[in-house]
Amino acid sequence: MSRCGALPADGSERDGAMKNWRYIGMHAIAAAAFIFLLQRYALSATLESSLLWALTFGGCAAGLAYAQSNR
Numbered sequence: 001m002s003r004c005g006a007l008p009a010d011g012s013e014r015d016g017a018m019k020n021w022r023y024i025g026m027h028a029i030a031a032a033a034f035i036f037l038l039q040r041y042a043l044s045a046t047l048e049s050s051l052l053w054a055l056t057f058g059g060c061a062a063g064l065a066y067a068q069s070n071r
Contacts, residue, residue, distance in 0.1 A: 020069040027065035032058030 010011040036054035045053075 003061030024062050024065040028062035029056040034066055 032054040035057040036050050039050040039053050040047070
């Protein structure tokens with residue numbers, strides 16, 4: 001039995017790591033897309049402003065997902 005939520009070393013460790021990165025990436029993309037669409041179309045912001053907010057929120061969402069996946 002692994003302790004502290006660690007994955008077993010029988011090759012599934014790599015699969016677990018890939019699932020974590022996929023989770024982090026999807027979380028970042030979803031947050032960035034949401035804030036971009038909100039800024040650009042609902043709030044009628046400029047393209048540059050919308051992209052900047054999308055990048056910022058995507059980065060923050062990736063950081064939060066990374067923190068959650070390493071708990």
